[in-house]
Amino acid sequence: MIHDNVSVQDRDLLGRLNTYFDHIDLRLREGQGWLIFNADGGRTRRIAQFIGDRLREYRPLVSSYLVPWRDFALNAYMVKVELVSPDNGKDLADADTRQKQEYAIAGRVSQDMYYHMCYSDLFILAGLDPSYPHELGYLDQIINARSDNRRPSILISPHMPHELEAGFETLGGRFGSDAWQRFFGKLYNTSLIAL
Numbered sequence: 001m002i003h004d005n006v007s008v009q010d011r012d013l014l015g016r017l018n019t020y021f022d023h024i025d026l027r028l029r030e031g032q033g034w035l036i037f038n039a040d041g042g043r044t045r046r047i048a049q050f051i052g053d054r055l056r057e058y059r060p061l062v063s064s065y066l067v068p069w070r071d072f073a074l075n076a077y078m079v080k081v082e083l084v085s086p087d088n089g090k091d092l093a094d095a096d097t098r099q100k101q102e103y104a105i106a107g108r109v110s111q112d113m114y115y116h117m118c119y120s121d122l123f124i125l126a127g128l129d130p131s132y133p134h135e136l137g138y139l140d141q142i143i144n145a146r147s148d149n150r151r152p153s154i155l156i157s158p159h160m161p162h163e164l165e166a167g168f169e170t171l172g173g174r175f176g177s178d179a180w181q182r183f184f185g186k187l188y189n190t191s192l193i194a195l
Contacts, residue, residue, distance in 0.1 A: 065116040082106070
């Protein structure tokens with residue numbers, strides 16, 4: 001449902017999203033997702049709530065996974081930094097049973113989250129805002145896996161495209177100076193875009 005107290009831009013976006021979900025089977029077959037820029041916290045919550053409401057109409061036929069950026073960033077840290085650190089292996093050898101169990105649980109939760117992000121019919125990432133290279137690397141890994149399998153994603157960012165691009169260039173480092181071009185290029189060819 002589109003509320004009367006939203007901006008003209010959001011009313012247009014929610015109308016376009018409504019049409020998208022009216023034909024979700026076709027959109028999923030085509031691998032068509034969304035890139036939504038310039039969504040501050042309130043706008044992101046409204047959009048995510050709208051998407052969640054529409055997706056509930058299609059359960060269990062359509063699997064989806066909505067992840068706030070904070071949870072994505074935490075998972076990226078666990079997978080790319082904490083669980084792969086060589087120091088943790090040494091520490092774990094000396095750790096008590098409880099610590100080993102906690103690492104095992106963290107590993108299983110992270111792996112489960114990774115699976116859902118890669119293989120759900122539709123992945124929604126709300127608040128895209130990479131601040132660390134491991135977050136950018138993990139995002140690149142997820143988007144590549146989804147793209148290779150023609151699975152659509154809806155990515156919502158608080159930034160305008162040029163701001164997000166500048167952030168990618170700053171963090172790019174070992175991912176190369178073309179990190180933004182790879183990321184945006186994959187999504188541009190298969191996504192609707194909104195500002």
